[in-house]
Amino acid sequence: MKMKVPFFDLSPQFYSIEGEIRSALDEVFKTQQFILGPKVETLEQTIANYCQTRYAIGVASGSDALLLSLMAFGIGTGDEVLLPPFTFFATAGAVSRTGATPVFIDIDEETHNIDPSKIEEKITSKTKAIIPVHLFGQCADMDPLLQIAKTKKLFVIEDAAQALGAEYRPHLNTNGKRAGQMGDLGCFSFYPTKNLGAFGDAGMVVTDNPHLAERTRLLRAHGSQPKYFHKWIGINSRLDTIQAAILLVKFKYLEKWTTERQRKAERYQLLFRDLLSSVSDLKLPMIQYQNRHIFHQYVIRVLGRDQLRQFLTGEGIGTDIYYPLPLHLQECYSFLKYQRGDFPVSEKTSEEALALPIYPELTEDQQMFVVDRIKAFYVK
Ligand SMILES: Cc1ncc(COP(=O)(O)O)c(C=O)c1O
Numbered sequence: 530m531k532m533k534v535p536f537f538d539l540s541p542q543f544y545s546i547e548g549e550i551r552s553a554l555d556e557v558f559k560t561q562q563f564i565l566g567p568k569v570e571t572l573e574q575t576i577a578n579y580c581q582t583r584y585a586i587g588v589a590s591g592s593d594a595l596l597l598s599l600m601a602f603g604i605g606t607g608d609e610v611l612l613p614p615f616t617f618f619a620t621a622g623a624v625s626r627t628g629a630t631p632v633f634i635d636i637d638e639e640t641h642n643i644d645p646s647k648i649e650e651k652i653t654s655k656t657k658a659i660i661p662v663h664l665f666g667q668c669a670d671m672d673p674l675l676q677i678a679k680t681k682k683l684f685v686i687e688d689a690a691q692a693l694g695a696e697y698r699p700h701l702n703t704n705g706k707r708a709g710q711m712g713d714l715g716c717f718s719f720y721p722t723k724n725l726g727a728f729g730d731a732g733m734v735v736t737d738n739p740h741l742a743e744r745t746r747l748l749r750a751h752g753s754q755p756k757y758f759h760k761w762i763g764i765n766s767r768l769d770t771i772q773a774a775i776l777l778v779k780f781k782y783l784e785k786w787t788t789e790r791q792r793k794a795e796r797y798q799l800l801f802r803d804l805l806s807s808v809s810d811l812k813l814p815m816i817q818y819q820n821r822h823i824f825h826q827y828v829i830r831v832l833g834r835d836q837l838r839q840f841l842t843g844e845g846i847g848t849d850i851y852y853p854l855p856l857h858l859q860e861c862y863s864f865l866k867y868q869r870g871d872f873p874v875s876e877k878t879s880e881e882a883l884a885l886p887i888y889p890e891l892t893e894d895q896q897m898f899v900v901d902r903i904k905a906f907y908v909k
Contacts, residue, residue, distance in 0.1 A: 534886050534895045536847030537722055541890040542786075546778060553774040560770075568773040573733070575780055576717070579694065580709040582735040584742035587768030588749050591690040591718025594732040595623035595660070597766060598686045598714040601744040604629050604657050611651055612660040612688075613643040614855040615875040620662055620688050621856045630865070632656070633857050635872040639815040641665065641828070641882070644874070645673035649681075658684040663692035663708050665851070666724070666790075666825035670817065671697050671711045685712030690732075693717055693725050694787055696821035705821055709735045714745070719776055724790070724825050725783050727772040789889035790824040793896060797827055797885065800900040808907050812881075826851060827887040834883050837906055844902045849884045 543550070557568065569587045577585035588594050604610065606628035612620050614633040621631040632651050637644040643661050659678055661669035669687075678685045689695070692708040699705030709715025719731035734745050744761070747754050752761030794814065801813055812830040816822050828851065831837055838848050855875040857867035869876060885899055 533845040549778045572773040580735045583737045586734045586745045588732045589766040590730040591732040592619040593766040594716035594734045599627045608657040609655040610658045614857040616662040642669035662688040666823040668697035687712040687715040690718035691825040695823045698818045731772040786889040794824045826884045830881040840906045
């Protein structure tokens, strides 16, 4: 058996809904309205309902969703914001863009999410907010984090860029707390490879708080109210109408696609079962508290990750590394004076994590091939 398994492939999804996408685009072309408008409003309402929040504000990207959230709280120079160093750069970049300082908290070894037991020791009089990241599609451990935030009066901004539809402790919280619903503000990305992906950049902020919603809405359009009269200094970060039209079509399939991703994750779990007993350092994704994990990524951990990755590339199997260098060791943050060894779990994870192909259209044969080749790597 020999086949190609790309790390991801967006084409089958597009062709399965091509007609609907083209007619949605035609509608936009006929109206010639390209910025905000009814399509964006409908998408905002749709995402707010889905996240069980009162408000949603469409913005230009997930990165801007984070920046605007920090701006909505007036966070800036002299403030500190807590976040994990094992995340996509945008989480920290947004903090730095406001003039505030990112302060890193190590992650939990099993879930790869921020470790709430390490938060309190990093809180100072300058700390204003915490940004938990719901990495790879599973919610961070929010209950202890929210408790700390409440006691210490810190804002919570969820980076839910990878976790649209994920739920925290669904068996404890009768309806399951949705990603984005638990903090003061929740941030989403519709980057093309996300579970709900646009045909370009797009993002969303969700909240239950009417004042924060209003502030974010104004800040995304230069803080103007009314037009040409500027209440605050904002930015230009509006959601394109074309992207909203596409996302509205794709949203209809989101639950089905999520179920497919979860099925693929379960299948990997089964296929890997034998290997787990013979390769002691192999770790599969861990689902905490029976969370609703939406498997934006399926990330395994192994010693010798780079050799395995190279072998799989040679076998025609695409993989990726999220993330090869934790943020405290990035060149642009050398001024923060962190050193290797400061966040050992993040550092170890960045050496061992390997993302395998996972998307709704991935076939059983392809998954069998991936696992078969990983087995071949270990028995050779
Ligand atoms: C955890 C995380 N935060 C923020 C972002 C930024 O989103 P965007 O690429 O839409 O700006 C991403 C997307 O890649 C992400 O994965």
